[in-house]
Amino acid sequence: DLRVYVCFGKVHYIFPRSNDPDAVIMNITQGAIGHNMEFILDDLDDQISEISKMAIASAKALKLNFAGVDILIEKGTKKPYILELNAFPGFTKPERFNISEAAIYEICSQKWN
Numbered sequence: 001d002l003r004v005y006v007c008f009g010k011v012h013y014i015f016p017r018s019n020d021p022d023a024v025i026m027n028i029t030q031g032a033i034g035h036n037m038e039f040i041l042d043d044l045d046d047q048i049s050e051i052s053k054m055a056i057a058s059a060k061a062l063k064l065n066f067a068g069v070d071i072l073i074e075k076g077t078k079k080p081y082i083l084e085l086n087a088f089p090g091f092t093k094p095e096r097f098n099i100s101e102a103a104i105y106e107i108c109s110q111k112w113n
Helices: 038-061 099-108
Strands: 002-007 010-018 066-073 080-086
Touching: 002 038, 002 099, 010 038, 010 099, 038 066, 038 080
Parallel strands: none
Antiparallel strands: 002 010, 002 066, 066 080
């Protein structure tokens, strides 16, 4: 699956995760493996734009300014499906991508009333 980090209507990072084909859980803390984008680019390069739009639209639908959107990719058709939204998603390790820094930057750049 893919964890898509959305902050204030922008995708900041897409984090591919994999696990044993018989495993149901894709959480890193429960045995899944995190990958760089190169892991999926050859297979999903054409779908990245659609996946990003889906993640942004689903976060907006739930009125979340920050969310981790989990998207499952169907093996045969490569069609993306939204699996779940996380209002308090786990953060990637900073050496992979510093989502904390990106979120703070977005919060500080908002026009607040």
